[in-house]
Amino acid sequence: MKIKKKIAGKYERLNTGVTGLDEMFYGGLIKSTITLIAGHAGVDKTSFGLQFLKEGLEANENCVYISLNEQPERVLSFNKHLEIDWETHINRERLTLLYVGASKTGNVNTVVQKILTNNVDRLVLEGLNFAGTAAQNKLPVKLSEVLNKIKEKKITALITTNAIDSNNYFGLENNMLLELVDNLIVVKQIEVENSIFKVMAILKARGTLYDTKIMELEQNRNGLRINGPVEGYKNIFSDFPETSEIGLQMYFGGMEDYFIEKFNEKYPNTKVYKMEVGKTMLSNELAVKDPNTSVSLSYLFYSQIFKLANAGLLMELEESADNKDMFFEAAISACRVNGKLYGVPDDIHCRCLMYRKDLLEKYGLKVPETWEELIETAKLILLKEKNPELIGFMYPCSNGANLSDVFMEFLWGMGGELTDKDGNISPQNNKIEESLKLMYDLIYTHKLMPENIAVYPDSYRANKFKEGKSVFVIDLPEVMRDINKSNASIKQKVWLAPLPVLNKNCKSYVVLRGCGVVIPKKTKYPAAANKFLKFYSDIEIAKKAELTEGYPFPSRLPFLKDKKILRQKPYYREAENLLKYCRNPYQEIKNYDIISMFIYKNVFKYLSGKENLEETKILLANDINKIKRHKKYMKVVENVMYYMEINYKRQITLEEISNVIRLNRDYLNRIFKFETGMTLFDYLIQVRIEKSKELLKDVRFNIKEVASKVGYSDISYFCKLFKKHTGVTPTEYRFNI
Secondary structure (H helix, E strand, O other): OOOOOOEEOOEEEEOOOOEOHHHHOOOOEEOOOEEEEEEOOOOOHHHHHHHHHHHHHHOOOOEEEEEOOOOHHHHHHOOHHHOOOHHHHHHOOOEEEEEOOHHHOOHHHHHHHHHOOOOOOEEEEEEEOOOOOOOOOOOOHHHHHHHHHHHHOOOEEEEEEEOOOOOHHHHOOOOOHHHHOOEEEEEEEEEEOOEEEEEEEEEEEOOOOOOOOOEEEEEEOOEEEEEEEOOOEEOOOOOOOEEEEEEEEOOOOOOHHHHHHHHHHHOOOEEEEEOOOOOOHHHHHHHHHOOOOOEEEEEEEHHHHHHHHHOOOEOOEOOOOOHHHHEOHHHHHHOEEOOEEOOEEEEEEOOEEEEEHHHHHHOOOOOOOEHHHHHHHHHHHHHHHOOOOOEEEEOOOOOOHHHHHHHHHHHHHOOOOOOOOOOOOOOOOHHHHHHHHHHHHHHHOOOOOOOOHHHOOHHHHHHHHHOOOEEEEEEOOHHHHHHHHOOOHHHHOEEEEOOOEOOOOOOOOEEOEEEEEEOEOOOOOHHHHHHHHHHHHOHHHHHHHHHHOOOOOEOEHHHHHOHHHHHHOHHHHHHHHHOOOEEOHHHHOOOHHHHHHHHHHHHHHHHOOOOOHHHHHHHHHHHHHHHHHOHHHHHHHHHHHHHHHHHOOOOOOHHHHHHHHOOOHHHHHHHHHHHHOOOHHHHHHHHHHHHHHHHHOOOOOOHHHHHHHOOOOOHHHHHHHHHHHHOOOHHHHHHHO
């Protein structure tokens, strides 16, 4: 769509006629300015001029075309693709054509003086062969007079000139011509990666802001257009453009070198290097947030994609028409924010009910669909097996975000919702009460779970099932992946099903989980990053990665029907059934990342016996409703959390945080306590404990080293804190992993 003539501040603007160029000048050329276009032969300088004239003629302006190279009539005859009847405009005296031979440059002054006696709006002076060393510091007097006359008559002019070299303003550095023109555009034809393409940039623009990016030019049947930034190479205007570099914070199942080699065969001018993938996805998120990030592509959870896209930290990606048939709709939707795509789905999964298929078959029992059926079936098997080591059922109930999502799944399976249509939560919400009570009763009333399970690490639950010591377990399908890869006898004895519900009228809703590949907004070479993303997204490349490793389940629908993949991973047959009713609370529920923290804080206390049911309902409702009432403070809280998450290893003071956030220390502490129910340093301790849990999984670090890495020099104090928050010592936690 064309930009109409307008007044921008005190300046009237004119359209250039070149798609994309008006935007680079923030609204078109300022009227009555002179623009110089410098470049070698064959870079479409003439097209700039002719499209500039066409735009003026279509606006009923008077135009003049002066050529110093060849007869203008011949030039026009080779540009009929512009779809304008030049002859009609000439006959109507709207367009004047003049030819002045290159050897008679001095005659330009006479010609211009003559034609400027008439009213002229636009003028193109084509083929000024002036760049070079012959007259670096001095202009012919008559040419200076021409330019001054054009300015005096307030004509908007465009002049093209041949460049001698690529450096120093294309041979125009220190040339007086630069002082006389208002705008300077340079154009060049380059060869990279066995392809030739044209690029341009604005080096000078008087009286206006302008886009400083180097842009790619394209000549098609509709004329010259600007395609967008060239962001794949260093020093693009030099004679030897350097390769771009992209850093991959991705996991390829041990095939990183293979994929990089294949990519470099196709794009030898792009250097690809592997970056360390963080032990937690928070590390990836912090790398993407870094304004000086060296990461070009990274994995993020769908919840992180939603948060960072809303914060403007991810690059928008091109949507493919094939996405609908290629990906789970829920996966591609999780990568969209406000209708725009910010990630390419890599995997998709959800919690499911895994069970001992052999034990159900042994006693002629069907797979339970409701909670009542599950309780009865688990109790019956425990009674008949008489195995004191066998556990009836387990679900994730340790303190953390997993507990929040599990609570939501219990609630949805009861036919309930967390909030009403206005976003409020009521302590009298019966479904919340029923869900909490069921979670409690499974542990303490029905005694299907160990009473102290809430303090065990998440890995305890998975390990017991892998050992065949649990009849039922709610967990992620990666447990099935690990069992499937092993040679253990349990491999043929287990299967998976949707989560139980209250009754058969309820739907087995699950929290959508998974990861997508993203490009940080601040990455240095987004064009090169996009190339690698498209390469990696190729169906055959993705299939190779899936067969090598893959995380259950793949987001690509064709893989769930691929015979080779199914032979390797037969449990993929259940994926569509398990994901039939997946929901994304991060998109559905405003501020769910903060609400999630309140859920697991209160639910964990309830399951640990530190709060009763009535207290838990009231505290949960108060915490969540508080967010709605005081949402103006939530950005402050998020900034504080982010700062502590990246600085938890150091000794942080309240004074330091208040200086960074720019709020009074006491006021900041009150806001944080009011919004989260905990002090700043309670939250810091929580971050450090969660980090220490991750480190305890790595046997290379002893307890003292773990304490040091999370900011505690005193190992005794660290151990006391750890036990206070988890119920077990660091050594006991490591033993149970």
